[in-house]
Amino acid sequence: MIKAVRGTRDILPPETALWNFVESAVRDVFRAYNFQEIRTPIFEATELFARGVGEETDIVSKEMYTWEDPPKLFEEYKKFYLEFTAAIREGRQGPGRALELSDLAGSQFLTLRPEATAGIVRAYIEHHLEKRGLNKLYLIGPMFRRERPQKGRYRQFYQINAEVIGPPSSGSDSPARDAEILEMLATLLDRLGITDWNLQLNSVGCANDREKFNAALRKALEPVVGTMCADCQRRAVTNPLRVFDCKVPEDQPIIQKLPRISQFLDEPCRKHFEEVQQILKSVGVPFVLNDRLVRGLDYYTRTAFEFTHGALGAQNAVLGGGRYDGLSEALGGPPAPGIGFAIGEDRLVMSLQETAESVLKKPDVYVAPLGAGMNREAARLARELRGQDLIVDLGDENFRLKKSFEAATRAGAKYILIVGENEVKADAFALKNLATGEQVSVPRGELARRIRETAQPLA
């Protein structure tokens, strides 16, 4: 049997109804904040992510799905190898040279997107969206990372992203935008019925602050790192910021004494962060300051945040984001401050799984043809009813009536409509309410109204 590949999965009904519920709530809420949808390709030039996300991040250095298109390197290597082995076998001189860079001319490296922001900023630059002033964009779609799967973590997973980006003159760097995004997220989660969320907020400063902070952090770690856990010793070398993620109890007293980014913010960054907090207080969005919150992508500046939720296991971050004021320039574009976030849709759906049944729309009526030739009549009736905006399921004339009833019940239909010879002659059809058992004969022209008026009060 051919199975879905590791880390990928099929999302089946009725669970898909829950995904649609989430996505339509997202679209409604985002529209209220004047965000508009953007769709970008699922694969991009590898270089985009290398430069945008950062060569040193785990995402780029070990988790991307990358290939060569067309696969010349592989073809050239195969050719070389075959010639080489044939030469040895035949005892003659082998190929004169190994593979060179020029052999790769005409091919490029492509990557399945591991995140959305780089692609959106690429589109912003490519289409000169700075001419439009402030852009408020959102994107829903699959992302790909080659990680070991576990609860809430897949190799193909789905994100809901939103970005506010524009030239500085559009106010894109204003703390008002940070606060607006955070308030929108709080609204969305509440709307979805997720109430026990927790907003963790931090500022990671600008590039300048980070440089000073990193230097101070390295200096502070130097004398103590030898006594810390193996992971911390590794982090201290590769990415000192991540030491703050450590959960080993013995290391906590040491971490407590380390310098914090909050002590290194310059005056503009400090004021910016302060204003974000003041607006959040003003609109009543609760948050917790966490100056140990660091994010894994190189492009983040200033505001960084994470919404967590219990019942998600170890992967408890349901969404995360922050500001990325230098990203556009890093990709060769004009200055374009921005802030955005990514919601892990898989995790979001997981945290409201129990409501799956309640958002599923059931058929209003099951049309049951009865006897030879009745499929034709039933098809006409079903078409009429569907044209009246009813959800209609349709059976088959070969089903015995008992089987039609069972199928209608299983489908969860509110009504069953019997289409037999008697009904066709009279042009009035037996309509039975499957919940109450009440059955009446209804003239063709009144069917839709009859189904709708008694079906509505149930909802």
Added chain:
RNA sequence: GUGGGAAUAGCUCAACUGGCAGAGCACCGGACUGUGGCUCCGACGGUUGCGGGUUCGAUUCCCGUUUCCCACCCCA
């Protein structure tokens, strides 16, 4: 990439120290020829994840492998 657990019918799970692979639910048919849910009866359903080893005999023990789950790492 590292560690732990698991894999048996469509689903959820049994099967004693190694001895005929089973149950419930679901599905299909019948009781009931144009009236469902309840009930009763019957039928169907398996390369025990895959490959190897030990054994008279392996779902069971051993080795390998794949996948899933959980955690680390990292992130959404």
